[in-house]
Amino acid sequence: MPDKILIVDDSPTVRRFLAHTLKPRGYRLIEASDGFEALEKLALNPDTALVISDLNMPNMDGLELVGNIRTNAEFRDLPIIMLTTEDSSENRQLAHRAGADLYLVKPAPSHMILFKVESLLLARAS
Numbered sequence: 535m536p537d538k539i540l541i542v543d544d545s546p547t548v549r550r551f552l553a554h555t556l557k558p559r560g561y562r563l564i565e566a567s568d569g570f571e572a573l574e575k576l577a578l579n580p581d582t583a584l585v586i587s588d589l590n591m592p593n594m595d596g597l598e599l600v601g602n603i604r605t606n607a608e609f610r611d612l613p614i615i616m617l618t619t620e621d622s623s624e625n626r627q628l629a630h631r632a633g634a635d636l637y638l639v640k641p642a643p644s645h646m647i648l649f650k651v652e653s654l655l656l657a658r659a660s
Contacts, residue, residue, distance in 0.1 A: 536560040537583035537655055542572040542599065543617070544591045548640070552586060552617075555644040556651065569594025573602055580608060583655055586647075587634075589618035589625060597632045604633035613654035617642060 541552045544567045553563055564579055566572035568591045576582055585603065589596040596616055603609045616634040618625070626637045636650055 536562050538562040538564060538579060538581055539651070540564045540566065540572060540575060540579070540582050540585045542566045542569065542585065542587040542591070542596070544568060544588065548588065548617075551644075552647070555647055559648065561651075568592055569596065569599035569602070572599055576603070576609065582609075582612065583658070584651060585612060585614045586617050586651075587614065589616055589620050589629065596634075597628055600629065600632040600634050611658070613658055615647075615650060615654070617647070 539556060539561050541549050541563055543549050549565050556563060564575050564582065566575050570593050572587065587596040587599055600614055603612060603614065614634045615636045615638060616629040617638045617640060619640045621639045629637045635654060638647065638650065
């Protein structure tokens with residue numbers, strides 16, 4: 535069965551772009567518009583293989599979401615990509631300290647996103 539990916543972004547345009555990038559490769563997608571919704575979707579989909587999250591979102595931002603995921607034993611090793619417009623070394627450090635595996639800056643090309651997703655999923659499987 536294809537891997538399930540949780541996409542977390544408050545922008546419907548970004549969620550559509552990621553769906554257009556990932557669905558043709560056979561990935562099953564779950565979408566959330568903020569961190570709270572993402573945690574709910576994750577609880578309902580424990581077989582999620584990877585999370586792609588924005589940094590700046592209403593209600594619960596990406597850093598808080600990553601921190602919540604990392605404190606849950608069930609999802610502690612879940613690969614997480616932070617995909618954001620914020621290209622600062624401070625935000626990169628904050629994301630990595632929170633537990634993000636990768637930090638990509640929008641607009642990241644679709645081929646780069648696919649490569650990073652596939653690399654993280656292969657590393658997790660080995």
